[in-house]
Amino acid sequence: MDFDAIVVGSGITGGWVAKELCERGVKTLLLERGRNVEHKVDYLDFAAPWQVPNRGRVPEEEKAQHYAIQGTNYAFNSASKQWWVRDSEHPYSTPPDRPFSWIRGYHLGGRSITWGRQTYRLSDYDFGAGRRDGKSIDWPIRYADLSPWYDRVERFAGVSGSNEGLEQLPDGQFMAPMGLNCLERAFKDKVEEIHPTRRVTVARCAHLTEPTAEHIALGRGPCQMRNVCDRGCGYGAYFSSLSATLPAAKKTGNLTIVTDAIVERLDYDHAKRRVSGVRVIDANTRQGKSYQARVVFLCASTIGTAQILLSSRSEFFPNGLANRSDAVGRYLMDHVVGLGAVGTHPGFLDRYYYGRRPSGFYLPRYANITENEDVDFLRGFAFQGYTSRSSWSRGGNEVGVGAELKQKLRTPGRWEMRLVGFGEMLPRADNRVTLDEKRIDKWGIPLVHIDCTHGENERLLGERANRDAAAMLAAAGFENIQANGPVRPPGHSVHEMGTARMGLDPATSVLNRYNRTHDVANLFVTDGSCMASSGTANPSLTYMALSARAANYAADLLTSGEI
Amino acid sequence: MSETASKVDRRAILLGVLCLAGGVTALTRMSTRVVAAVGANGPELDGERFALLEQVAETLIPTTDTPGAIASGVPEFVRMMLNDWASDETRAALLGVLDGIESKAWNKHGRGFLELPADRRLEVIRIVDEEAFARQDGAWRKFKGLVLVGYYHSEIGATQELRFELVPGAWRSCLPLVEVGRASAV
Numbered sequence: 023m024d025f026d027a028i029v030v031g032s033g034i035t036g037g038w039v040a041k042e043l044c045e046r047g048v049k050t051l052l053l054e055r056g057r058n059v060e061h062k063v064d065y066l067d068f069a070a071p072w073q074v075p076n077r078g079r080v081p082e083e084e085k086a087q088h089y090a091i092q093g094t095n096y097a098f099n100s101a102s103k104q105w106w107v108r109d110s111e112h113p114y115s116t117p118p119d120r121p122f123s124w125i126r127g128y129h130l131g132g133r134s135i136t137w138g139r140q141t142y143r144l145s146d147y148d149f150g151a152g153r154r155d156g157k158s159i160d161w162p163i164r165y166a167d168l169s170p171w172y173d174r175v176e177r178f179a180g181v182s183g184s185n186e187g188l189e190q191l192p193d194g195q196f197m198a199p200m201g202l203n204c205l206e207r208a209f210k211d212k213v214e215e216i217h218p219t220r221r222v223t224v225a226r227c228a229h230l231t232e233p234t235a236e237h238i239a240l241g242r243g244p245c246q247m248r249n250v251c252d253r254g255c256g257y258g259a260y261f262s263s264l265s266a267t268l269p270a271a272k273k274t275g276n277l278t279i280v281t282d283a284i285v286e287r288l289d290y291d292h293a294k295r296r297v298s299g300v301r302v303i304d305a306n307t308r309q310g311k312s313y314q315a316r317v318v319f320l321c322a323s324t325i326g327t328a329q330i331l332l333s334s335r336s337e338f339f340p341n342g343l344a345n346r347s348d349a350v351g352r353y354l355m356d357h358v359v360g361l362g363a364v365g366t367h368p369g370f371l372d373r374y375y376y377g378r379r380p381s382g383f384y385l386p387r388y389a390n391i392t393e394n395e396d397v398d399f400l401r402g403f404a405f406q407g408y409t410s411r412s413s414w415s416r417g418g419n420e421v422g423v424g425a426e427l428k429q430k431l432r433t434p435g436r437w438e439m440r441l442v443g444f445g446e447m448l449p450r451a452d453n454r455v456t457l458d459e460k461r462i463d464k465w466g467i468p469l470v471h472i473d474c475t476h477g478e479n480e481r482l483l484g485e486r487a488n489r490d491a492a493a494m495l496a497a498a499g500f501e502n503i504q505a506n507g508p509v510r511p512p513g514h515s516v517h518e519m520g521t522a523r524m525g526l527d528p529a530t531s532v533l534n535r536y537n538r539t540h541d542v543a544n545l546f547v548t549d550g551s552c553m554a555s556s557g558t559a560n561p562s563l564t565y566m567a568l569s570a571r572a573a574n575y576a577a578d579l580l581t582s583g584e585i
Numbered sequence: 586m587s588e589t590a591s592k593v594d595r596r597a598i599l600l601g602v603l604c605l606a607g608g609v610t611a612l613t614r615m616s617t618r619v620v621a622a623v624g625a626n627g628p629e630l631d632g633e634r635f636a637l638l639e640q641v642a643e644t645l646i647p648t649t650d651t652p653g654a655i656a657s658g659v660p661e662f663v664r665m666m667l668n669d670w671a672s673d674e675t676r677a678a679l680l681g682v683l684d685g686i687e688s689k690a691w692n693k694h695g696r697g698f699l700e701l702p703a704d705r706r707l708e709v710i711r712i713v714d715e716e717a718f719a720r721q722d723g724a725w726r727k728f729k730g731l732v733l734v735g736y737y738h739s740e741i742g743a744t745q746e747l748r749f750e751l752v753p754g755a756w757r758s759c760l761p762l763v764e765v766g767r768a769s770a771v
Contacts, residue, residue, distance in 0.1 A: 070751055071738035071771055077662075082672035201758035247753045249771075374762040377753035378771065413768060414737040414747065418730035421718045423710045425649050431737070432746065434768040 025051040025278070025315040026580060028300050030285050030330070033132025034562050035549045035569040036321035037263030037271075038175065042573035044276040048580060051278045051313055052271075053302060055322075056128030058281040059135075061264040065254030066101045075100040094514065095125050097136050097252035105129065105136045105252070114325075115458050115471045122472040123513035124325060130281055132323070133516070134262040135254050139227045139381065140406065141181045142559035143172050143192045147391055151555050155400050157479075158353075158449045158555040159525045162535035165192065171567035178270075179261040179566065180237055182245075183226030191221075191386040191559070197232040199224040200245075204373040205437045206383050206409050212498040213385070219392035225381040225406065228261035228563075240269045249378035260380070282306055284465055287334040288318065288343055288545070296544045296585075297343075303465045317544045317576050317585050320522075321569065324354070324551040328455040328521035329470050344522075344539035349532050351456055353449035354472070355520040355556040358480045360509040361443025362405055363491035365500030366412075366436045374411060374434060382408040385441070387558045389486065399482035401446035404558040405491060409439045439500060443487035446558045447512070448479050449520055474512045484509055517561050519550035537572035544585045548572045629680060630664045637683055637698055638663060644706045645729065646736045651746045654736055662735035678724035679731070689713055743770035 027043050029036045032054040043050045071077060078099040085093045092098055092106035105127040116122045127133055146165045152158035169192070176195040185193035202210060202224050210222035229245040230237055237243075242258035242265055251260055258265035271277040282305040289312070291298035299312040320327045328351040334343035342350050389402035412435030417427055458469040476484075488505050495503050512518075525531020528540035533552050539545045548569040550561060557564075579585045630638060642654035642663065654660070667676050690698040690709050698706060717725030736742040743749035749770040 068751070070740070071743055071749070072740045074738075076666060076670045077734050077738050079666070079670050081670045082675055086672070200756050204759035207759065247756045248751070372762050374760055374765045375756070375758055376760055376765055377756040378769070379756045379758070411768070414733060414770070415730070418726055418733050421715055423645050423714050424707050425647050428646055428649060428653075428746070431733075432767050434762070 025049050027317045028315040029319045031321035034134040035565045037267030038569035039319045039573040041267040041271040042570050044271040044274040046577035053283045054130050054281045055284040059130040062256045067250045067253040102252040121511040122474050125516045131264040140560040141226050141228050141563040144557045145190050147190050148557035161554045162526045168567050171571040175566040179228050180230040182231040190391050203375050209498045220388050225384050227381040230259050247377035249380040290336050292338045320547045321549045324518045324521050327551045332457050344541040352451045352454040353520040354453040354474050355447040356512045357515040357517045358445030359515040361484050361487040362441040362506040364440040365495040365503040399479050403443050403445040403487040405441045441491040445483045519553040522547045522551035523554045524552050536575040642732050644710045652741050657739040657741040659735035682728040
């Protein structure tokens with residue numbers, strides 16, 4: 023055996039698995055399909071606005087030709103362009119009338135460089151949702167199983183936030199919160215006065231505000247409030263694989279990283295009922311190679327992992343490896359986005375702020391938890407909030423020229439608040455990833471075909487989210503209130519998940535309660551594909567906790583000799 | 586739309602506008618430049634046209650107690666964006682904005698924009714601005730937006746006219762505006 027463990031993918035989950043395995047003494051190979059990136063050196067975060075290419079704008083023709091999907095992401099700009107794939111080089115197909123936005127980056131660290139850094143725990147409202155309403159399978163774990171792992175990953179990642187004592191949004195191990203601005207405080211008071219069970223809290227985000235000795239030893243420092251996170255952070259202030267987990271894994275001496283290594287398929291040894299090899303293609307030379315290890319972790323992202331499993335067909339697994347349930351690729355979910363509302367406030371004109379807080383506030387789910395009257399949908403939604411005073415750019419949208427215009431724009435404009443809804447999406451078998459049997463990519467790997475739509479429940483909860491957002495803004499004195507819509511295609515929130523779900527029953531799920539495949543003893547999946555339901559909270563923290571937990575479980579099995 | 590087709594269309598539209606608005610003299614005096622400007626393959630913002638852009642930008646963002654658009658490199662920025670960023674369609678639309686300003690100057694004052702004194706230039710730009718917003722002209726908004734980002738994200742615009750710290754180092758969530766002073770550039 024070359025290694026004890028192979029981890030496929032170096033994003034948020036692959037980084038965590040590699041760190042935990044390496045720290046347990048497991049010789050680990052980390053495979054990344056994209057290029058190598060050097061933390062700090064390869065970032066454009068110290069460019070002033072006048073030094074950024076085209077002041078942030080990607081040339082229109084280049085964007086249209088090469089970034090038709092990626093360019094729809096809020097964080098896509100000329101200083102972050104290197105973190106997104108060219109859609110023209112990495113195609114996938116969808117039915118013509120059912121778009122899906124597959125947003126991704128192929129490089130060391132994956133989307134841990136561009137993630138929104140929002141870190142919220144799921145609760146038993148989420149883990150128990152399927153048991154309660156029957157619209158998803160039951161999770162094989164409960165909050166108590168994950169709680170210590172949430173603690174562990176929050177401490178290491180570094181999360182700033184405020185404890186609130188809410189059942190639906192469990193508290194955690196937080197560093198000092200960043201603080202609500204003047205208008206957000208007033209909004210919080212008004213919302214909580216009118217709706218006693220709703221809560222407005224500062225965003226919980228994976229930024230260091232009070233770095234520990236462990237953070238500092240990894241070369242990380244406190245957030246400098248620059249808000250250029252999508253370029254990568256030279257201070258290592260926000261959590262990414264490059265700032266945190268990979269440096270920690272490297273320190274053990276147990277980590278080997280191979281980049282430009284595209285996993286084509288996994289080989290299966292039926293006699294041993296084990297994955298016997300991981301076959302890769304070099305992205306540049308197209309040379310094939312196979313690696314062996316005692317245990318394999320797929321952390322290739324929801325759609326990438328489904329693609330690998332479905333491509334790994336054999337006479338024993340004709341529908342794809344570990345897919346006796348036929349659940350691989352199915353039950354694809356995202357969070358419904360394009361919900362909420364925006365408004366401007368006439369007051370607080372003599373108030374402002376200093377610094378560029380890289381985050382906002384959060385209004386956790388209340389529908390079907392504390393508010394059950396007149397609810398015509400299952401599950402619920404939450405809001406992220408963003409508030410600022412409008413900048414000079416308003417000048418481009420209003421009448422005004424010359425010295426008058428210049429004088430006006432010297433002062434910040436009115437306060438604006440945007441409530442961005444995230445709606446839970448129910449899992450449906452027909453929302454699925456399959457292999458395109460006719461088309462291959464430039465490495466000869468079948469393209470994925472993604473067929474995914476929102477259903478009636480998503481429509482209903484979205485309407486309610488829009489109504490509630492507008493009503494809360496109106497109650498707090500906002501004007502010019504407009505809906506955020508339209509609802510975006512699934513995938514747009516970059517929370518895609520569910521294609522290899524955990525479950526109690528091997529007939530209906532792919533993974534057991536430790537993220538091990540029911541069918542193959544030495545194969546684990548800990549990326550978003552493991553999710554049995556989406557919850558309403560941003561999922562990355564849960565992926566981290568599940569990854570750390572599964573990696574330690576696998577290390578136990580390696581120690582005991584079971585695998 | 587192909588590049589050639591879009592240029593021909595733009596020229597035809599422009600000439601049509603001039604016929605309606607400017608009369609024969611304006612058409613005669615303008616037509617040479619219009620033909621030259623849309624000529625194949627050549628740089629489209631050289632010479633007189635760049636001078637027009639400079640003065641339009643400076644009229645939009647003039648020198649006051651802080652430097653204006655020209656000192657901040659806005660004309661060069663807009664030219665770079667036309668060359669490196671804009672699609673053919675956008676480039677044509679943005680150049681069309683300059684043509685529209687020139688034709689408005691002829692229409693209102695019987696002279697080219699560059700030949701007008703500063704107060705007349707401001708009047709022309711004010712009319713162009715008001716009319717464009719009244720008819721929801723996307724090209725003008727795009728043009729104005731480029732001039733504004735060119736100015737407020739230039740070093741002068743960001744640090745002398747407004748406020749910019751590359752590394753703020755702290756978040757102070759709620760302060761009197763007077764303590765902070767001017768608007769932040771980003």
